[in-house]
Amino acid sequence: MKKILVIGSEGQLGNEIKELYHQFREAKFTFTTIESLDVTNQVALKNKITSDSFDYIINCTAYTAVDKAETDKDLADIINNQAIKTIGKSSSEINAKVIHVSTDYVFDGSNFKPYSEEDQTSPNSVYGKTKLDGELALLKENSESIVLRTSWLYSSFGNNFVKTMMKLGNERDELNVIFDQVGTPTYARDLAKVILYIIEKDINLAIPFQSGIYHYSNEGVCSWFDFTKTIHEIANINCNVKPIESKDYPTAAPRPHYSVLNKTKIKTIYNVDIPYWKDSLKECIALINQ
Ligand SMILES: NC(=O)c1ccc[n+]([C@@H]2O[C@H](COP(=O)([O-])OP(=O)(O)OC[C@H]3O[C@@H](n4cnc5c(N)ncnc54)[C@H](OP(=O)(O)O)[C@@H]3O)[C@@H](O)[C@H]2O)c1
Numbered sequence: 001m002k003k004i005l006v007i008g009s010e011g012q013l014g015n016e017i018k019e020l021y022h023q024f025r026e027a028k029f030t031f032t033t034i035e036s037l038d039v040t041n042q043v044a045l046k047n048k049i050t051s052d053s054f055d056y057i058i059n060c061t062a063y064t065a066v067d068k069a070e071t072d073k074d075l076a077d078i079i080n081n082q083a084i085k086t087i088g089k090s091s092s093e094i095n096a097k098v099i100h101v102s103t104d105y106v107f108d109g110s111n112f113k114p115y116s117e118e119d120q121t122s123p124n125s126v127y128g129k130t131k132l133d134g135e136l137a138l139l140k141e142n143s144e145s146i147v148l149r150t151s152w153l154y155s156s157f158g159n160n161f162v163k164t165m166m167k168l169g170n171e172r173d174e175l176n177v178i179f180d181q182v183g184t185p186t187y188a189r190d191l192a193k194v195i196l197y198i199i200e201k202d203i204n205l206a207i208p209f210q211s212g213i214y215h216y217s218n219e220g221v222c223s224w225f226d227f228t229k230t231i232h233e234i235a236n237i238n239c240n241v242k243p244i245e246s247k248d249y250p251t252a253a254p255r256p257h258y259s260v261l262n263k264t265k266i267k268t269i270y271n272v273d274i275p276y277w278k279d280s281l282k283e284c285i286a287l288i289n290q
Contacts, residue, residue, distance in 0.1 A: 002027040002203055005054045005096075007045075007087070008061030009033055013101060015157035016192035017058065024196055026203045027055070034061075039083035040075070049090035056199050057091050059084065059100045062131070066105070067252035069126040076130045084134035088141025097144040097202070097209050099195050104151035104183060104217075106132040109256020116262040117149075117213045125253035135213065146198065147213045148191070148266075151259055152227070155188035156287040163288065165228045169237035179225035179243035183259040184217040187280035191216060194272055201270070210269055215261035218277035230278055234285045 006021075008014050009031035021029045032048065039045050039061050049057065062080055063069060069076040084100060091098050105128035106121040123129040135147045154160040162185075168175055194216055201207035222230070225243040232239055246255065266272055 002055040003052060004029050004056045004058065004199065005049065005052075006031045006058045006060060007037060007039065008059065011060055011062070011064075012153055012155035012158045012160060012188040013192060014060035016155055016188045017060065017195065019189070020192055020196055024200065026200060030054075039086075040078050042082065042086045045083060045086050046090045049087065049096070050094055053094060054091075054096045057087060057096050057098045058195055059087055059098065062101070063127070066125060066127040069130065070252040073126050076126055077133070080127070080130035081133040081137060085137035085141055088138040088145065092142040092144075095144075097146075098138060098142055099146045099148065099198065100134070100138050101191070102135050102147050102149045102213075103128065103131045104149060104259035104261055105256060106135070106149065107256055107259055109181075109258045111258055114260040114262035115215065117215055117265055124256070127253060139211075139213075143211060144209060145211055146209070148195065148216050149213065149261060150186045150191055151183050151217045151261055152185040153188050153191065154185060154284065156284055157188070161224070161227065162231055162281070162284065165231045166235050166237065166285075166288065169228075169232050169235070169239040172239060174240040174242065175228065176242050176244040176249070177225045177228045178246050178249055179223045180245050181255055181257055182221060182223050183256075184219070184221055184261065185227055185277045185281065186217040187275070187284050189284070190218060190275055190280055194266070194270075197272065198270060207270060214266040214269075215263050216266055216274070217261045217263065218280050219263075219274050220277045221260050222277065230281060231285070234282050235289065
């Protein structure tokens with residue numbers, strides 16, 4: 001029986017993995033939370049990883065407060081970079097393979113066509129920079145690592161854009177939402193599925209683990225404005241949503257204007273069928289409304 005350690009299991013992605021792991025019969029799972037394993041404690045992190053003969057480590061922790069990171073640089077760096085380096089080093093010692101999640105914010109958003117894994121990174125926020133440093137550290141420390149870059153993550157767990165727009169749409173008659181930032185929403189359940197699928201294929205020897213960076217989001221493209229309109233449409237919320245420019249909604253951390261990810265690599269190597277963003281959104285809203 002293979003052993004899988006899931007670090008940071010109380011976030012959106014971690015909770016989605018917890019929803020799915022029962023169907024996964026090939027392995028025994030260990031889940032940690034910030035209470036049971038705070039990754040800022042590098043000694044505890046190393047000890048946990050090397051305490052057992054884990055075959056796979058899935059890292060779901062992150063410092064995700066993008067604006068706060070601008071003034072909380074040291075902590076963002078510890079969680080998004082230094083801890084990932086420790087995960088890389090420690091996992092390498094026990095020959096465990098790692099799946100780690102990164103972000104579209106490693107790009108500056110100046111592209112006009114979907115970003116591939118080979119495109120030049122150039123983060124324009126502390127969050128993006130620390131996540132990029134974490135990617136590089138992991139790939140350097142453990143050659144058996146996969147970095148999945150994703151974008152605009154939401155779930156029925158935790159706080160996210162979908163839940164905020166549903167709440168605001170129900171409270172207000174009118175909402176202003178940015179239309180000049182374009183990307184792709186990603187249902188965390190779909191991301192969780194693909195992570196478990198990659199491990200399952202490796203265990204079954206159907207598709208051997210292929211290290212490196214992969215892009216994964218749902219299919220399609222939209223702006224935050226379109227995303228909001230669709231959330232309200234699906235959830236039957238009557239609210240007048242107005243498009244505004246980023247300059248009219250200043251944030252501490254600049255956001256990429258364009259961060260659509262090209263997913264050809266993961267589709268080719270892993271033969272995955274990726275759901276269209278509106279289909280996954282319907283699935284998630286149905287769960288939120290339950
Ligand atoms: N959310 C997005 O829109 C988005 C977009 C692109 C990429 N991503 C990436 O996708 C991955 C999953 O994101 P997510 O949305 O699931 O994040 P999330 O919901 O914010 O979950 C992150 C988890 O990490 C935990 N954590 C924070 N500091 C920790 C520490 N010192 N020790 C242990 N655990 C700690 C958090 O605990 P607390 O909640 O108790 O702090 C939380 O449970 C991350 O790598 C993120 O960078 C996210």
